[in-house]
Amino acid sequence: MKQRILLGMSGGTDSSVAAILLLEQGYEVIGITFRFWEEGENFHLQDAVKLAGQLGIQHVTYDAREVFRANVVQYFMDEYLSGRTPFPCVKCNNELKWKLILEEADRLGCDKVAMGHYVNIIQEDNHYFVTEGKDPEKDQSFFLWGLTQAQLSRIVFPLGQFHKTDVRAMAAVRGYKKVSEKKDSLGACFCSGDYRPFLKKQLAEPDKYIYPGNFMDEEGNVLGTHDGFPLYTVGQRRGLIHLNRKVFVKEIRPETNDVVLAPLRSMYKTEFLIRDVNVVDKSLFSSEFDVLCRIRYRKQNTLSRVVFLENRTARVELSEPLESIAPGQTAVFYRDGRILGGGFIS
Ligand SMILES: Nc1ncnc2c1ncn2[C@@H]1O[C@H](COP(=O)(O)OP(=O)(O)OP(=O)(O)O)[C@@H](O)[C@H]1O
Structure with missing residues (x-):
């Protein structure tokens, strides 16, 4: 009997080709499309339904708009209103x-x-590890550190061994021209561009939360006026004030509506804390600097040591200083292309 598999179909090129490949591998495929966020007509859903029809597979639609708004969009806004930089895709993967x-x-x-x-x-020594995709330009391992062992034991990723160009070609060769030509999605599904207009639009009373305050230097001197702390992120360099020296957002202080600016040399840190930690197995971490830590999707890895603390928190010690470590973003630990875990920077 065929093994039955449920595939998340977003209507995009990748999940469409995943459906085709899983069928070719002999699975009985059922497609599911989650309605997470909609403004106007949902063409992605229509495309997924259409492809499922062409492939002759069952398709179900799941209306997740309310839980998505309550868990992911609300978190996104709350994080900015607390002076942190949210990572909604990871929140959605981890919790929804x-x-x-x-x-x-x-x-x-x-x-x-x-x-x-x-x-x-990969499965090794009784553990499941997410490993980097073959296409370095498309690798999405950075977003998936929150998957548990129980979840990983049931997951299949049909595209990990391919480059995006292969995936487009596979659709074209099989006659799915439209699928092969779809644009790549960018950013979060509900807010792909500048988050600031989105934040203002979603808040019932934006002026209650977002109003002018002071840009300060590290010594507490006022340097100028800003438009409201939620409109700035740690590490930001552009759109601040005109000074004859280069400055970055070093700290955001919601309680006083201050945004602290500092030169690059002040932006470096050699350790930070993380929360909501998920790791494959704590025993894979030693007391040495033996895991690579990445704090941004396309940023370099830094050799690190992870010290586990109480309540799913940990301290990350870096072998060399890193700049612009933004609270709310994530730290992900890698060894030999395998994900060992991660957490939210606190
Ligand atoms: N609304 C959704 N419903 C069901 N599955 C989804 C949905 N959105 C994303 N997915 C699943 O998550 C995978 C990764 O989605 P993401 O948006 O990060 O990447 P993508 O490269 O744009 O994928 P795609 O080309 O399939 O849209 C998709 O390939 C799909 O399997």
């Missing part, structure tokens, strides 16, 4: 998307679930 798809998989009698991310899973 995978939980929902696995629940639906149980309901539909599917043992396995799949999505079109460019990553792989």
Whole structure:
């Protein structure tokens, strides 16, 4: 009997090709499209439904708009209003998307679930590890450190061994021209560009939260006026004030509505704390600087030591200083292309 698998179908090129590949591998594929956020007509959903029809597979639609708004969009706004820089895609992966798809998989009698991310899973010494996708330009491992071992044991990533160009070509060769030509999605699904107009629009009373305050230097001297602390992020360099020296946002102080500016040399740190930590196994971390820590999607890795503390928190010690470590963003630990875990910077 064929193994039944539930595939997240966003309507984009990647999950569409994932559907085709899973069918070719002999799975009985059911597609699911989550309605997370909609402004106007949902063409992605229409495309997913259409492709499922062409492929002759069952498709279900799940209206997740309310839980998405309450958990991901609200978190996104709360983080900015607390002076932090949110990472909504990780929040959604950690707390919503995978939980929902696995629940639906149980309901539909599917043992396995799949999505079109460019990553792989390997099983080694009784552990599951997410590993980097073959296409370095598309690798999405940075977003998936929150997956648990139980979740990983049921997940299949059909695209991890391919480059995006291969994936487009596979769709074209099989006659799915429109699928092969779809644009890549950028940023969060509900706010892909500048977050500031989005934040103002979503707040019922934006002026209550966002109003002018002081730019300060590290000594507490007032340097000028800003438009409201939620409109700035740690590490930001552009759109500040005109000074005859280069400055960055070093700190955001919501209680006083101050935004502290500092030169680059003040932006470096050699340690920081993380919370909501998830790791494959603590015993994989030693007391040496033996894991690579990455704090931004396309940033370099730094050799680190992780000291686990209480309540899913940890201290990350860096072998060399890193600049612009923004609270709210994530730190992800890698060894030999495998993800060992991660956490939110606090
Ligand atoms: N609304 C959704 N419903 C179901 N699955 C989804 C949805 N959004 C994303 N996914 C799943 O998550 C995967 C990664 O999505 P993401 O938006 O990060 O990447 P993408 O490269 O744009 O993918 P795609 O080309 O398939 O849209 C998708 O390939 C799909 O399997």
